[in-house]
Structures are given as C-alpha cells and as structure tokens.
Amino acid sequence: MTHAHHEVVNPATGEVIETVPATSAAEVDAAVARAAKAQEGWAAAAPADRARLLRRFAGVVDEHIEELARLEVREAGHTIGNARWEAGNVRDLLDFAAGGVERLNGRQIPVAGGLDITILEPLGVIGVIAPWNFPMPIAAWGTAPALAAGNAVLLKPAETTPLTALRLAELALEAGLPEHLFQVLPGAGDVTGNALVEHPGVAKIVFTGSTRVGKSIMATSAPLVKRVTLELGGKSPNIVFADSDLGAAAAATPMSFLDNSGQDCCARTRILVQRTVYDRFLDLLAPAIESVIVGDPADEKTQMGPLISQIQLDRVRSYVPDDLPGIRGSAPDGPGFWFAPTVLTDIAPDAPAACEEVFGPVAAVLPFDDEADAIRLANATDYGLSGSIWTRDIGRALRVSRAVAAGNLSVNSHSSVRYSTPFGGYKQSGLGRELGPDALTAFTETKNVFISTEA
Numbered sequence: 489m490t491h492a493h494h495e496v497v498n499p500a501t502g503e504v505i506e507t508v509p510a511t512s513a514a515e516v517d518a519a520v521a522r523a524a525k526a527q528e529g530w531a532a533a534a535p536a537d538r539a540r541l542l543r544r545f546a547g548v549v550d551e552h553i554e555e556l557a558r559l560e561v562r563e564a565g566h567t568i569g570n571a572r573w574e575a576g577n578v579r580d581l582l583d584f585a586a587g588g589v590e591r592l593n594g595r596q597i598p599v600a601g602g603l604d605i606t607i608l609e610p611l612g613v614i615g616v617i618a619p620w621n622f623p624m625p626i627a628a629w630g631t632a633p634a635l636a637a638g639n640a641v642l643l644k645p646a647e648t649t650p651l652t653a654l655r656l657a658e659l660a661l662e663a664g665l666p667e668h669l670f671q672v673l674p675g676a677g678d679v680t681g682n683a684l685v686e687h688p689g690v691a692k693i694v695f696t697g698s699t700r701v702g703k704s705i706m707a708t709s710a711p712l713v714k715r716v717t718l719e720l721g722g723k724s725p726n727i728v729f730a731d732s733d734l735g736a737a738a739a740a741t742p743m744s745f746l747d748n749s750g751q752d753c754c755a756r757t758r759i760l761v762q763r764t765v766y767d768r769f770l771d772l773l774a775p776a777i778e779s780v781i782v783g784d785p786a787d788e789k790t791q792m793g794p795l796i797s798q799i800q801l802d803r804v805r806s807y808v809p810d811d812l813p814g815i816r817g818s819a820p821d822g823p824g825f826w827f828a829p830t831v832l833t834d835i836a837p838d839a840p841a842a843c844e845e846v847f848g849p850v851a852a853v854l855p856f857d858d859e860a861d862a863i864r865l866a867n868a869t870d871y872g873l874s875g876s877i878w879t880r881d882i883g884r885a886l887r888v889s890r891a892v893a894a895g896n897l898s899v900n901s902h903s904s905v906r907y908s909t910p911f912g913g914y915k916q917s918g919l920g921r922e923l924g925p926d927a928l929t930a931f932t933e934t935k936n937v938f939i940s941t942e943a
C-alpha cells in the first residue's frame with residue numbers, strides 16, 4: 489500500500505528538508521481508541537501527579553529550547569529570536585496549566601433540602617488542529633490546558649510545519665507522560681483533520697486557522713453537537729490619534745504587522761490615522777519601514793524572514809499590484825519566498841488589500857476625522873480579533889477600547905498574547921477563548937449533583 493507523504497520545505501531556501509508520512513482516516517480511528525484508553529487512566533490519576541508530570545514536560549521542553557527553535561527556523565522561516573520565544577511559550581503554557589490542575593474547583597451552591605455541588609469533568613479525547621503560522625505556541629495553547637484538565641490530545645499540525653509538533657510528542661514521552669495520551673497526527677486537513685472532526689470519539693475540536701475552514705469545521709461538528717473552539721482570521725486596526733506620542737506610535741508600527749512576516753492573525757494591518765497628523769505620521773513611518781532588516785531567519789539581527797511557501801507568496805502578491813502607491817522596504821532576491829514590507833497609502837477602504845486578510849507583510853493606511861469616525865472604520869469588518877489604540881487621553885483610550893468589537897486590545901502598545909490572559913475573537917474571528925485564568929475550564933463539562941439530606 490502506498491502511503492501519502494508531505495514534504496517539509498525550508499521557506500528561506502525552497503529546499504525540501506524532510507518528508508513526513510500522512511495519517512490516514514483508519515489510523516486516526518486507531519489513534520482515537522488508544523487515546524481514549526490512555527485518558528481513562530490519566531483522569532483517574534491523582535491531580536498532584538498529573539501536575540507533576542506536566543511540570544516535568546515543561547522542564548524537558550526547557551532543556552530543548554534551542555533545538556526546537558532551530559527546527560522552527562528551518563521548517564517555518566521564523567527568525568531565531570521569535571522561535572526561541574515560541575519554544576519558551578510552550579514551556580510556560582505547560583507550567584501555567586500544571587498550576588491549574590489542583591485548582592480546577594467546582595462550586596457548592598445553596599439549595600433547600602440538601603447539598604448541591606458542581607464537578608468539572610474532562611471531556612475525553614480532544615482534537616487540536618493547528619495552522620502553520622505559529623506551529624508551537626498554538627499547538628500548546630490547546631494541548632497544555634486540555635491535558636491539565638484530564639483529557640487526552642490528538643494534535644494535527646499543518647501540512648507545512650509538522651516537525652516541532654512531532655518533536656514535542658517525543659519530549660512528552662521522555663518526560664514520562666503516559667503513552668498515547670498526547671499523539672501527533674500529521675496529514676492533510678481534508679483527510680486527517682476531517683477524520684478528527686467527524687470522529688464520534690473526539691469530544692471537542694480546537695481549531696486555529698482560516699475563517700473559511702473554521703466555518704466548515706463548525707458545520708461538520710454540528711450533527712454530533714461536537715464542542716468547538718475556533719481561532720480564526722483577523723484584519724485588526726491600529727488607531728493612531730493626533731494626541732498620541734506620534735514618534736512612539738510610528739516606531740512601533742512596523743513590527744505590529746511585520747512580525748512573523750505578517751503571518752499573524754493579530755497583525756495590525758489597517759493603520760487608521762487621524763487626518764490632522766496623517767502626513768506627519770507617514771513621514772515618521774517611512775524610515776521605520778525602510779530600515780526593517782529582512783533576511784536569513786537564522787541571523788540574530790534579522791527582524792523579518794520569508795513567507796511560508798510559494799502559494800502564500802503568490803497570494804500576497806495578488807493583493808499588491810505594482811502601481812499601488814505606498815512605502816516599501818527591502819527583501820532578498822533569489823531562492824526562498826520573500827516579500828518586502830509594504831504600507832499601502834491612498835487606498836480605498838473597500839479595496840481587497842484594505843479589508844481582506846492578506847497574511848503577509850502588507851498594511852493599508854486610512855485617514856479618519858474624529859473618535860466616532862475611527863470607531864466606525866475600526867468596526868467596519870467581519871473580523872474582530874485584536875487592535876491597538878494610540879492616545880494620551882485615558883478617557884478616550886477606555887471609550888475606544890469599549891467601542892471596538894474585538895477580543896484583544898492594547899493601548900499604546902501592540903500586545904495581544906500572554907498565556908495568563910484570555911485570547912480569542914469577536915464576530916467571525918472566532919468562537920470561545922483560549923489561555924488565561926479559565927483555560928482549563930474550556931476542556932471540561934460541568935456536572936451538577938444534588939444530594940438530598942431528607943432521605
């Protein structure tokens with residue numbers, strides 16, 4: 489029998505670095521059965537023992553940060569600095585989740601005639617389907633709290649980036665996690681991923697990826713009333729008011745949409761600038777964009793690497809005709825999937841590059857007149873993942889934070905993700921929340937038990 493394979497390509501060179509076998513639907517079926525068995529023992533284990541094993545897993549990841557980071561540079565083209573942070577984030581997520589195991593408390597609710605308690609029970613086997621843009625952190629966002637809450641996890645990495653996920657599964661075993669509790673199943677979305685979504689033995693799907701595929705996963709999950717958490721796309725605003733520290737706002741803008749070559753669901757790709765300071769802001773922004781260092785991701789000085797693939801490069805190019813006016817940085821020629829940092833000026837608000845998720849190093853600048861106009865423009869999208877507000881007026885910062893329909897906002901900064909704070913989207917950017925104080929609860933079912941004292 490021939491077996492499907494996926495080629496893993498180094499995006500900085502275009503070379504094939506590894507071939508990984510794909511998991512068939514029958515193999516998914518067998519993996520679910522093994523996971524279900526492992527989960528029974530795991531859920532029955534003492535919470536302190538589960539916590540200890542997860543901490544040990546965090547410790548083993550910590551010992552392999554550099555190796556995992558180098559692997560991510562090779563398979564995903566991430567800059568080495570980012571890749572080290574990403575591997576460290578996996579360690580931190582495991583540590584944080586381990587701390588929750590013994591704090592997964594139910595409640596005791598006052599009722600007449602007895603005692604009422606709630607019990608948070610694990611769901612069973614969780615399917616985590618991850619994208620290629622942040623292979624390690626996003627895999628861990630689902631996996632760490634799911635395991636901590638007493639579940640087993642089947643992780644399907646993206647076709648292009650399975651290597652760090654496969655290595656993490658080896659490290660889990662090295663740390664002493666029970667066999668089959670955490671399995672990585674590389675393969676195609678419509679085969680391996682779909683088999684997880686359709687499988688009655690998988691209790692919940694945590695999907696991170698495009699809004700298009702997220703909608704189809706929600707539809708496929710409906711007949712089974714399968715639980716889903718969806719982390720989808722974004723077209724996030726970066727709102728710059730005239731009263732802000734314009735120099736600081738301009739200096740922070742490049743990496744707010746160029747980090748990870750713009751392949752970031754939280755990228756601030758709509759730069760909304762108050763009309764009175766529009767020209768001055770662009771004068772400050774142009775040198776900041778032009779000086780971004782784009783090149784070999786393994787070089788410590790590099791700020792932006794290549795795009796993930798030729799397909800992604802073609803897609804980004806399709807949004808940026810040569811005659812569109814804008815500010816452009818530089819990028820290497822030759823092999824690899826390179827695209828220069830680009831800020832499109834004088835663009836219509838309904839142009840595709842100004843309203844669709846490009847998922848590349850491209851942002852559009854649009855002027856606004858006043859606070860109400862800024863809020864209107866910021867919300868003129870089906871997405872609602874993140875956004876930034878630059879102002880020195882604290883009342884305005886709070887008003888606009890309340891008015892923008894997005895899950896993750898930052899004032900005078902471009903921060904979105906911390907493992908200790910909740911993360912997720914409004915509108916078509918997603919469903920449910922990950923991370924934060926309630927991360928484990930998303931992997932439990934609440935059972936209410938009433939015990940009569942009258943009998």
Ligand code: NAD
Nearest residue numbers: 618619620645646677678681682697698701719720721753
């Ligand atoms: P994608 O939707 O193409 O694929 C994501 C994952 O789903 C991959 O593992 C893929 O194999 C799998 N998949 C594809 N079709 C499937 C199917 N029919 N059934 C089951 N699984 C299937 O997304 P991508 O191109 O890998 O990632 C980019 C997208 O992810 C962007 O839209 C980005 O905004 C989004 N994203 C969102 C967040 C967030 O937290 N909101 C974070 C990162 C990326």
